[in-house]
Amino acid sequence: MKNPLVMIVLAAVVFIGSASVFTVDQREKAIVFRLGEIVRTDVPAGLHFKMPFINNVRKYDGRIQTLDSSPERFLTSEKKNVIVDTFVKWRIADVGNFYRAVGGDARQIDTRLNQFVKEGLRAAFSRQTIKELISVGRDKIRDGLVAEINTMGEDLGIEIIDVRIKRIDLPDEVSASVFKRMESERERVARDFRSRGKEAAERIEANADKESDIILANAYRESQELRGKGDAKAAKTYADAYNQDKEFFAFYRSLDAYRKSMGSGNDLIVLEPNSEFFKYFKNQ
Secondary structure, three states: OHHHHHHHHHHHHHHHHHHOEEEEOOOEEEEEEEOOEEEEOOOOOEEEEOOOOOEEEEEEEOOOEEEEOOOEEEEOOOOOEEEEEEEEEEEEOOHHHHHHHHOOOHHHHHHHHHHHHHHHHHHHHOOOOHHHHHHHHHHHHHHHHHHHHHHHHHHHOEEEEEEEEEEEEOOHHHHHHHHHHHHHHHHHHHHHHHHHHHHHHHHHHHHHHHHHHHHHHHHHHHHHHHHHHHHHHHHHHHHHHHHHOHHHHHHHHHHHHHHHHHOOOOOOOOOOOOOHHHHHHHOO
């Protein structure tokens, strides 16, 4: 009988010992209860002792949690619908308030946070235009939401780390209308550019034609001046040569005329024998 009794005592000791010890991980938040009443919420990580059957411990994830909300429609200050997709980063700050507010049920936190975010976004978007939202409005909305939701979250024992807007879209029916307006605007801009390009091309072509006419006119004027100077110089050269020996120059010109008129051998010239053309033939 002694052996079973010893075994029972040992089992009871082990059971009571294990019920008297608990550990808290660094990633956890713990609450110690005494007969259902919260007696401690600031339990650090490590090994701890409690009274079995009197104290019990509940642990919750103390890491940053993510609430990924489903896309919702909101009205801007222009009374235009936009579809907004957001997510919230939060964690337990006061595990006692967390337990009292929602009984430690994180799903209730998600529900309430989702409602807080929707209300905050609805108010913020009603003060912004679509253009402001796309350019600088997101940061302003985020900062305001984090501060506003943190105030609400104090009663829930949580801390809001961040609120982010992942995407802002227009509804399908609005998107089609916007794309059509954008297409029309792009076509108008393209026509304007083509018109400006055609005008510039015509202006450049006219200037090129003008420059071409000016260059040709200047070139013709210079060529005529050079030709005139050349003719004058040639005439002067002939005159100077003629004045040096008039008889020789007359003879040279006559020979040149004979060569040009009778050079082919088949030429026929009808002249009187006493013609001046044969002056140098007569004197020989």
